[in-house]
Structure formats: C-alpha cells, structure tokens
C-alpha cells in the first residue's frame with residue numbers, strides 16, 4: 001500500500017539525510033524503523049506525508065505518487081495518514097475530547113472545528129476511541145492535566161479518528177518511562193491489528209521494537225542496512241546499524257527488560 005522509490009532528501013545545509021531509499025510496506029503491516037541518531041528516521045517519516053519535502057524519488061500511497069500532488073490533493077491524501085508524535089502535540093488548554101476531535105480537521109473544515117461543531121458521528125467515534133484506550137473518564141479533562149502516557153493515548157485517538165490507512169509514528173515512547181513505553185507500544189500494535197492499519201514506527205529503543213513489531217528496518221547514514229524479522233537482528237547486524245560502540249548498551253537494555261518483565 002506504500003512504496004518508497006529512490007526517496008532522497010538533501011537538506012539545504014548539504015546533509016544527505018536519505019539516500020535513494022526503496023521500501024515497500026504491504027497493507028496492514030507494522031514495521032519499526034531503528035538506527036542511530038542522525039540516521040534519517042524522522043526525515044523518512046516526514047517525507048512520507050511531506051511535512052519535509054523530498055528532494056527526489058517517489059512516495060506511492062495506493063497508486064498515487066504523493067510527491068506530485070498540489071496543495072488540495074495533498075491535504076486530502078494526508079487524511080489517509082495519521083501521525084503520532086513524540087511530544088504528543090496536544091493543545092494544552094483544550095479538553096481531551098476536543099483534542100481527539102481535532103483529528104477530524106481534515107474533514108470538517110476549519111470554521112466548523114473552530115466553532116467546535118463536530119458532527120455527532122465524530123463525537124460518538126471519539127467516545128468509542130477514548131473508551132478503547134482507557135480514557136473515557138478523562139474526556140472533559142484539560143490536556144495539561146494528563147500524564148505522559150495519557151497524553152500519548154489522546155495522541156493515538158486523534159490519529160485514529162482520522163480513519164487513516166497508514167500510521168506514521170515518530171518516537172512515541174521517547175518521553176515515557178519503560179513500563180508506560182511498553183503499554184503504549186502494545187496499544188499501538190494492537191490497534192493496528194484490530195483496524196488492519198499499516199504503520200511505520202520510528203523508535204530508538206531496539207528492545208521495544210523487537211518485542212512488539214514483526215518487521216524491523218535499520219537505517220544508517222540515510223541508507224537501509226537491515227530489513228528483516230526481529231530474530232534476525234544479530235550482534236553483527238546491530239554493529240552494522242549502530243557502529244562498534246553503542247549497540248552493547250542496547251543489548252543490555254533487552255536483557256534488563258526481560259528481567260523486569262519476568263519479575264512482574
């Protein structure tokens with residue numbers, strides 16, 4: 001359903017963040033994008049929905065090349081792609097319900113959403129989603145009263161109420177403690193399965209990726225250097241992705257995590 005063809009991004013500074021990336025994501029597949037800082041993970045996620053403009057190559061979402069679309073058509077195409085951010089990007093002074101409903105902006109138009117007149121069907125769906133993520137009782141709370149994990153659940157609902165086919169997820173657990181991180185990854189992957197959604201999850205925590213996601217893509221210096229199942233991610237492969245120095249810390253994290261899980 002998504003195909004990247006020779007996707008390249010060179011920033012004005014001359015940084016070549018993506019070097020002719022080819023990648024195919026079938027319908028309903030969830031994959032994790034791993035790699036060291038600066039490998040190009042965020043750039044890749046953002047080039048897909050053109051928050052960052054690709055320099056060359058194609059982003060084909062269900063037979064449409066998104067790089068060729070004008071502003072109106074791009075806005076419509078973006079409805080198909082829900083985005084979940086590291087920093088949640090909630091509007092602090094709005095309620096949980098209003099934040100979730102803001103995910104319908106691409107459908108209901110600016111004024112209707114500004115006046116907070118959403119169709120009843122959208123409100124019903126927002127309640128259903130909040131119930132699914134365990135936040136029904138928080139619907140009227142202001143966003144700034146929530147914990148990090150609760151905020152991310154609202155972020156997930158806001159992306160899903162768009163009714164997307166693809167989720168683009170950028171470091172969803174970076175600001176969360178280990179236990180909450182696992183809960184959020186479990187929730188995202190379960191929801192994808194329930195809804196037949198494809199997802200690309202940029203995640204720096206290899207252990208979490210291995211625990212929850214069936215396909216892992218490793219980026220290094222803007223190139224794909226690994227693409228396979230979690231079990232194929234051997235010490236050699238991790239060294240290839242991360243370099244000699246820092247993957248050992250990653251392996252330790254996996255072992256620590258298993259111990260924690262076992263102790264619980």
Ligand SMILES: Nc1ncnc2c1ncn2[C@@H]1O[C@H](COP(=O)(O)OP(=O)(O)OP(=O)(O)O)[C@@H](O)[C@H]1O
Nearest residue numbers: 011012013015017036037038039040041042043044
């Ligand atoms: N707005 C920008 N302008 C110029 N260069 C940028 C910009 N954003 C990213 N880069 C560069 O592009 C490369 C890839 O960055 P990117 O943020 O995509 O990597 P990443 O793998 O997501 O890293 P991290 O895990 O640290 O977020 C880096 O060399 C970075 O310095």
